[in-house]
Amino acid sequence: MSEVAREAVGDYKAGWHDPEQSTIRFDAGLSEQVVRDISELKGEPEWMTDIRIKAYHHFMERPMPTWGSTELLNTIDFDKICYFLRSGEGTEKNWDDVPEDIKNTFDKLGIPAAEQKWLGGVTAQYESEAVYHSIREDLEAQGVVFLDMDAGLREHEEIVKKYFCSIIPYQDNKFSALNTAVWSGGSFIYVPKGVKVEMPVQAYFRINAENMGQFERTLIIADEGSSIHYVEGCTAPTYSSDSLHSAVVELIAMPGAYIRYTTIQNWSNNVYNLVTKRGVANENATIEWIDANIGSKLTMKYPSVILKGEGAHGEVISVAYAGEGMHQDAGAKMHHLASNTTSKILSKSITKDGGRGSYRGMVTVSKKAENCKVNVVCDALILDEKSRSDTYPTMEIKNPSCRCEHEASVSKVSDDQVFYLMSRGHSEDEALALIVNGFFEPFVRTLPMEYAVELNKLMALEMEGSIG
Amino acid sequence: MSDAPVLEIRDLHVSIGDVEILRGIDLSLAEGEINALMGRNGSGKSTLALVIMGHPAYEVTKGEILLDGENLLEMAPWERARAGVFLSFQYPQAVPGLQVGNFLRKSVKALKGDDAPSAREFRKQLNEACEALNIDRKILSRYVNDGFSGGEKKRFEILQLMLLKPRIIILDETDSGLDIDAMRTVAAGINSSVNGSACLIITHYQRILEYVRPDHVHVLIDGRIVASGGYELAEQLEAKGYEWLDQEASP
Numbered sequence: 001m002s003e004v005a006r007e008a009v010g011d012y013k014a015g016w017h018d019p020e021q022s023t024i025r026f027d028a029g030l031s032e033q034v035v036r037d038i039s040e041l042k043g044e045p046e047w048m049t050d051i052r053i054k055a056y057h058h059f060m061e062r063p064m065p066t067w068g069s070t071e072l073l074n075t076i077d078f079d080k081i082c083y084f085l086r087s088g089e090g091t092e093k094n095w096d097d098v099p100e101d102i103k104n105t106f107d108k109l110g111i112p113a114a115e116q117k118w119l120g121g122v123t124a125q126y127e128s129e130a131v132y133h134s135i136r137e138d139l140e141a142q143g144v145v146f147l148d149m150d151a152g153l154r155e156h157e158e159i160v161k162k163y164f165c166s167i168i169p170y171q172d173n174k175f176s177a178l179n180t181a182v183w184s185g186g187s188f189i190y191v192p193k194g195v196k197v198e199m200p201v202q203a204y205f206r207i208n209a210e211n212m213g214q215f216e217r218t219l220i221i222a223d224e225g226s227s228i229h230y231v232e233g234c235t236a237p238t239y240s241s242d243s244l245h246s247a248v249v250e251l252i253a254m255p256g257a258y259i260r261y262t263t264i265q266n267w268s269n270n271v272y273n274l275v276t277k278r279g280v281a282n283e284n285a286t287i288e289w290i291d292a293n294i295g296s297k298l299t300m301k302y303p304s305v306i307l308k309g310e311g312a313h314g315e316v317i318s319v320a321y322a323g324e325g326m327h328q329d330a331g332a333k334m335h336h337l338a339s340n341t342t343s344k345i346l347s348k349s350i351t352k353d354g355g356r357g358s359y360r361g362m363v364t365v366s367k368k369a370e371n372c373k374v375n376v377v378c379d380a381l382i383l384d385e386k387s388r389s390d391t392y393p394t395m396e397i398k399n400p401s402c403r404c405e406h407e408a409s410v411s412k413v414s415d416d417q418v419f420y421l422m423s424r425g426h427s428e429d430e431a432l433a434l435i436v437n438g439f440f441e442p443f444v445r446t447l448p449m450e451y452a453v454e455l456n457k458l459m460a461l462e463m464e465g466s467i468g
Numbered sequence: 469m470s471d472a473p474v475l476e477i478r479d480l481h482v483s484i485g486d487v488e489i490l491r492g493i494d495l496s497l498a499e500g501e502i503n504a505l506m507g508r509n510g511s512g513k514s515t516l517a518l519v520i521m522g523h524p525a526y527e528v529t530k531g532e533i534l535l536d537g538e539n540l541l542e543m544a545p546w547e548r549a550r551a552g553v554f555l556s557f558q559y560p561q562a563v564p565g566l567q568v569g570n571f572l573r574k575s576v577k578a579l580k581g582d583d584a585p586s587a588r589e590f591r592k593q594l595n596e597a598c599e600a601l602n603i604d605r606k607i608l609s610r611y612v613n614d615g616f617s618g619g620e621k622k623r624f625e626i627l628q629l630m631l632l633k634p635r636i637i638i639l640d641e642t643d644s645g646l647d648i649d650a651m652r653t654v655a656a657g658i659n660s661s662v663n664g665s666a667c668l669i670i671t672h673y674q675r676i677l678e679y680v681r682p683d684h685v686h687v688l689i690d691g692r693i694v695a696s697g698g699y700e701l702a703e704q705l706e707a708k709g710y711e712w713l714d715q716e717a718s719p
Contacts, residue, residue, distance in 0.1 A: 423549055
């Protein structure tokens with residue numbers, strides 16, 4: 001990024017924007033016609049158009065949630081949002097064919113370099129659609145399908161039809177209805193029986209235009225005994241007006257399968273991030289959501305696992321950072337439907353400069369689920385008096401054999417801790433970054449090295465000038 | 469090595485809130501010399517250590533501290549550290565999630581900049597220091613002072629001392645909470661680090677001074693140095709306690 005750009009956006013590193021170069025841009029605002037136009041443009045089968053229309057009507061009728069931050073939610077002006085924007089000519093397999101400005105954006109974000117070094121596949125979405133997509137040949141040869149969702153629907157319609165909305169129906173909530181109505185892009189992944197994908201595959205989501213709505217839809221199916229690690233990152237330019245990101249992600253882990261889904265969300269602080277994520281874990285399957293929320297104006301996101309098969313394991317490890325003008329309302333849900341299922345939730349949040357962090361979690365254990373284990377740990381670190389942290393844990397345990405542990409802590413950085421580190425040559429900012437990175441360490445440990453380094457740098461940047 | 473003082477404290481008055489804790493301290497620390505500062509609990513010993521390091525809770529109301537003739541009080545704590553001041557804390561702080569190995573490497577880099585030893589040389593020094601202090605290398609993957617016993621914390625302070633190689637060493641009750649074997653080990657570590665540096669040992673027992681022999685001994689009572697002498701002063705205190713000096717302290 002140029003010095004000029006850096007000055008303009010302050011601390012947020014990914015806040016530059018390119019000149020908009022849309023080949024198709026819908027007028028702002030939402031109507032049944034907009035929904036039909038999106039579907040027609042993509043040449044979709046009728047059943048998909050129908051479900052979109054139903055979802056649209058549900059969205060219009062459904063009231064805004066009355067929890068989280070209703071105040072902020074009510075400031076979203078749905079008429080000002082652009083619901084579909086196509087840049088470039090389609091999805092390229094070679095970075096050289098991606099339009100120059102867009103390619104430069106992903107270069108700055110380090111995506112092509114990371115792909116060469118350590119990723120099994122990459123999809124890069126710019127506004128509404130993927131502009132680049134590639135998967136390693138050896139994975140393809142093993143039958144692994146990794147496509148953007150539009151291509152997934154075209155090439156694997158039967159699978160998509162079977163699972164689309166099966167985990168998260170459009171009626172689930174107002175924003176899952178909105179996503180189902182206007183979805184575009186996202187990832188479609190199928191891992192065949194027994195195939196272990198060793199290298200992570202990554203999707204990168206970039207919003208560039210102002211007042212943009214990005215509604216990607218992701219569906220991952222890991223067949224029996226297979227494993228996959230999917231990583232997504234997201235950034236957007238800093239604008240004075242708001243953008244909306246509302247994704248739906250559905251995961252299916254067949255018996256014995258393993259899915260790890262890692263998110264590094266670093267939206268600029270004019271983006272509403274309202275996302276529904278849920279997975280079903282069958283017998284002895286594992287689903288892990290690794291979720292970092294570092295940016296956005298308001299995030300409401302509660303990754304869930306339905307532990308449907310005996311012996312299934314679910315895990316949500318999340319960190320949230322809320323600075324000035326930010327509200328992270330994040331958490332997790334675990335539903336134990338079968339016996340001998342286990343779940344673990346570790347939530348860590350940091351608030352500063354008047355930011356607000358909330359942990360909102362729900363764990364249910366059904367009556368017939370014997371010998372389940374539940375472990376919930378929530379830690380909050382508050383860096384100043386202006387900031388706020390709340391926890392809203394809910395537990396509904398209907399089977400007495402369940403072993404349930406719940407710990408919560410709220411701490412503040414002490415002057416003595418900072419002083420101790422300063423006495424070893426670290427400036428105030430560096431000392432605070434060491435403390436904060438230490439606080440996030442149990443999370444960072446779960447990340448591939450490259451992301452761990454990036455996240456630590458990101459947090460160090462957020463800590464600059466934070467002690468008055 | 470010269471006898472010119474590197475750290476000079478002149479008429480230092482220090483308060484916390486409305487309470488004056490140090491009431492006019494004069495003390496010089498010269499290179500290659502070990503000074504001991506003795507006194508009861510609450511006499512102001514730790515305050516002096518923390519003020520030299522620059523703790524923000526204390527206010528210097530009068531006097532000065534000079535390092536090589538420069539005004540130390542104008543420097544931030546990390547600048548003092550980079551100038552060569554080291555404090556072994558009485559109560560080292562825990563930093564959960566920060567690994568000891570990582571912290572040590574980062575601290576050496578912060579202090580020495582381009583002069584920091586190579587990764588390989590650093591590892592060598594680290595191994596030697598751990599061995600000398602009888603510290604299990606597993607400590608390197610533990611978190612800084614997190615769940616450490618009292619003795620482990622003190623040994624870890626001396627491990628930092630040995631790796632950071634400061635010019636001004638302040639040891640604040642490093643001997644408290646150590647059994648006799650641990651004290652011998654720690655004292656050996658201190659002796660190997662003192663070489664050429666200026667050192668101030670703060671303690672209320674004479675015991676550690678048997679192993680780290682001071683050149684000068686000072687007694688602090690109620691915020692003032694009331695007596696100074698050689699090692700024999702420490703022996704007198706051990707035999708007679710502090711009471712005989714109390715009159716000296718009254719204004």
